Amino acid sequence: MKKITFIFMLLSVITTIMKAQEKSSFGFYTDRDVYVSGETLLAKVYTPEINNSTMVYMDLVGPFGKRILGASLEIRNNQADGYLQLPDSLSSGTYQLRAYEKNTVGKVKIIREIWISNRFDGLEKTNQIKRAAVAEIKPDKKTTEISIAEIQPEYPVRSSINASIRIGESLMKEIDGNLLVSISQTEPNFTSATFQVQSDQINEGKNQDKGMVLSGLVTDKKTLLPADSITVYLTIPDSIPGFQYYVTRKDGRFYFLIENYYGSVQAVVQCFGNTEVQRLKIKMDELFDGTGTLSNFTKQPVSEEFKTNIKRNIDAVTLQKIFAQEKLRFSAAPLKKRAPYPYYGKPNQIIDPQLFIDLPNFNEISKELLPGVKFRNYNNEPSLQVLNAPNRIFFSEKPLILMDGIPIRDLNVIKGMGTADIDRVDICQSERFYGDLRFAGVVAIYTTKADYSNLPESDQLIRLKLETIQTPATLTEPQITEANIPDLRQLIYWNPSTEPQAMLSVKCKTSTVLGQYRLVVRGRLKDGTLFFKDKPFEVK
Template identity: 25%
Template sequence: MKNSLKISITFVIAFWVITIFAQTGEKFENPVLFTDRDYCISGDTLWFKVWLPKTGVNLGNVVRVQLDNKRSNLISEVAVKSLNGWAEGFIHIPDSLSTGQYFVTAYLNALRKSTDLQLESKSLLVYNRFSENISEIEIHESDEIQQNSRIEMVLSTDKEHYSPREEVIVKIDWDKNTVFKKAVIKATLVDPLASEISGNRKFKMESCNPSIPGFSENNGLVLSGKVADISGIPVSNVLVTLSAGNNQAWFDYYFVGESDDFHFFLKDAYGNTDVVFQVISNSKTEYSIQLENNHLRRKDLITGRKFLKPEQVEFINTAVNASYAHRLFNSPGSVQNQFFEIPARFSMPFYGNPTLRIVPDEFIDLPDFREIARELLPGFQYRIKNGEIIFRMINHQQKVMFEEEPMRLINGIPVFKNELFAGLKSTDISYIDLVQNERIFGDLILKGVLEVSLKDKSNFWIAKQPNIFQLNVNFLQPGKKACHFVQQNTNKNHPDMRQVYFWELLDTESVKDFSFILSDRKGTVEISIEGFTEENEFFKVSKTIGVK
């Protein structure tokens, strides 16, 4: 390891010993996916709900939902934490996504190790909002569409035809002896093309990266990657550190062995942030880091070119224009502001409680770190020998100086070049922590710690350093309640272009009638209840009304 960081690695602990359902032989039920629509315009937002059936094996409570194309190329993926067996979230459809058929699939990370994994995917038609006169589309040809089971339930409305913006009252009549587990109520405008190819499709899936462990993700997710040299050849026997969170309060490390992979598990991390990775080795080799996708793939699908009927072309053109009007008069409710939250792993910094914390703003301004060390840091030495800056710290317990340099941190990120501290002025620094004792973190022995927390958290200094990488990472999706189907604008002079009018869980203990307000769009509206019976049989009950 570099001589500027004297950290002794006493031993290396293997990543995880994993025992999951594939080894126990116990049966499991796949996650059940519900989506609010089966077509959308590029730039729209797809909302989903996922039900996790109870199993005898702990498969985790974090659901991954992916959007991919017919060739299993990943478009987008989100991870959502479930609560009481339900997970709810959204996937933003990229503006640039081309017109075509795509698939939405929900799965658990622990399922990836199954040798015979079959999952159901929902078809999603996407129409690019910049396309004109779409007349044909490639459609998956399948006879694997799941059939509905029969259930004694009838949906009724007070009439069959409505005008735009009218209220629709729906009554539910059902056999009280019929028991069903979970169900979702939906009312949405019907796409003539999507209705022809609707239904769940069952595919045999496999992991795109078998080297990523099938870890049961509970309250967090696995972050995996590879280390390579500058020629792209994977390397081993290096140490990878991770720093994340406010003031980089989350610190962890992983020793990359012969598998060439590193894996971190971040618990209760929500949102999106820049994560700092660093590769440490005994050599002066320059490395690169590549985060690995964790999605599932299927074999290439057989597709056929479908020429659209005039009414289908007309509907698509109207939908594209409606999407433009909706964007113009409504705020994008699903767009997330920059947000990241992760709880501290411990009640103190990972390096322990500081012996001293110095706040430079409480003293006179000092021009550089050498002056700061001299005036403000007792028991700390800043020396220049043969043109090299050397730090030494007192061992507070033994009343002697450590023979080795302390662990040095800037914003919680390990630093190996003392020159990076030299130009820091006291006005740049929020606080300085000195840990003047020997500390143990995992199997790392720290001969004292110097932590400098800057007021500027952008970590601009990273750009000039080799083997340190700042990568943007999506963690668990923050909870957000779907309200896109609620009438947002009651002003009659403003267009209401919603395509989804109702989308809620059905209270199976107390089934009640419901109502919703139509938008300005005309066509056929489908009102449906879909879910699973006690025998785990899928059912769907629906009724259509006309809007003229």
């Protein structure tokens, strides 16, 4: 009896582990397999259900292992979609497109091999192409429970497609999340291979279950050891600046949670020594994982047909650029709940120096215009004090001084600023707290230029251009009114968030680019199985 119980329990544990692994399957798809530099690549990722990350990273690695660009995609309902604008300068070759989450159960990266041709350099001299010599992941299951009807074997250019997709009742019950429906040109001579690699990152940082995490290390420049108990500030300057701080522990590391920011964001990370003489150095962690060791590859001959098709694609993309046929329509980023007032509190006084007489420096401004602010520059050593209004006495300590929302300590930065340089000054004449930080009053200077050029970059102050959550975008059909302007799309339909329904209709128009096309429906079942159904056709 005991043996039976043991076997039963062993089996159930193994089954659960297998199920967990199955559910951990990644699905990573692109709109096409072959691209031309300067084009936009669209992708959809099904992320493992057992990971609780809210972010998936997608990046492009070149033929020699260099990471070229990437995007941070927000996971919703265990799936994400996004795009990459392929640079014009990419040389022709096989590239690896990677999708991965950080610090997750599986610790895997899914890699999709794609071909990118340089727009200005054809394949005339190319005889071989590199392909990764790695075992591909198990192909998706081709389902028979989806039928694609009303797709003709051939379509003329610029003709309407009215396809209907019927999903079987039993499959409908099993589908998890949204479907990906796409119609794009296919390249018979190059089919993307997809494979998985185990993450070789030693330190993957924090789990990103709440959002993007920015991390780094502070070291003491003298001892070169990680610096303990150092307050690191992150400021995201904006009309209402964002601010966070982190006090390092023994390992010298710091982490910031970047929530509710979309697109490219300017940020400043800085720290100050605990003593006047302490000098520190900040080193930011890369947002994207390193490329690691490249897989082995094999060389394959290039067929003449492939070269011809690539030439046709290059022409199409070049003309698309000439006619400025934009592919994507960007949606407005989801509105973030903004703080109703700056992080340093509601100012007691808001002064606009430009409304007053022209004053040449901050000393004069503070004397003439700023109530309760004492700026002095004796012996070329500037000092600044703010009135503690409730106690009717000046604070003995230096207040929090901000320039465009960014904390500064060196008063030499502001001493030369005259009325022409300052847009407004916010003053808080009370003891302010932000978490565990205490500020003896606040003087926030907003400059007219607002370009942070007055802030000298150093080992202790790093200016960053953060690629936060990618702004959602949808594929659009170009509005071509003149018949002599060609429609040069190779991707004619892309909907990565199709709600599963028993009957789906797909309406679009073929472009003027001839060739083989394919309608594909992809999805994932509740047990983690990835499935697809496709139907090819030709545009003649």
